[in-house]
Amino acid sequence: DVKVTQSSRYLVKRTGEKVFLECVQDMDHENMFWYRQDPGLGLRLIYFSYDVKMKEKGDIPEGYSVSREKKERFSLILESASTNQTSMYLCASSFLGSSRNEQFFGPGTRLTVL
């Protein structure tokens, strides 16, 4: 079974703190994704990566950065957390290639920024 794990289920941070969200997958997937999910807005893509050290901006990259130093690990970084980044963060992974691009999700991290 594909397993995608996220470092925390719940996280509470203060405004201005640097926040790291970690995601690890064990299926040798090339692609990894970070989304945020907010009520009424659905899932919005923040960043994705299709290979080690490669990254592409999604729809809402502002205020975020990412790091992919190893194939199995994809980190989302909030350089200076703000209250409008309070959200559910979901990591996903998939194989390369549009013919089999179903995504496998982690359990999510609910981040609250005070």
Added chain:
Amino acid sequence: SQQGEEDPQALSIQEGENATMNCSYKTSINNLQWYRQNSGRGLVHLILIRSNEREKHSGRLRVTLDTSKKSSSLLITASRAADTASYFCATGSRDDKIIFGKGTRLHILP
């Protein structure tokens, strides 16, 4: 960017009944996928239908795709309490990204 749009936004049915959710999208697609999300959890992939397919089955799930109308439907037969969840359609194009709709909240009444 929003591609799929589910209808209805929320649906409540009695246990044992069939549940139908619809998805409309705007641009050409390579495939269309349906996902389920239980409250506060990650999404689980249910089924993928390619653009050259019209219907697909998986257990109690039946998905149809009409590319001429740019629409898809997900039918869950003989619903159970455990089917209570949010259901999302997602469209896949030639790149590896997929775009999610806002979801349908399904509630199965005992």
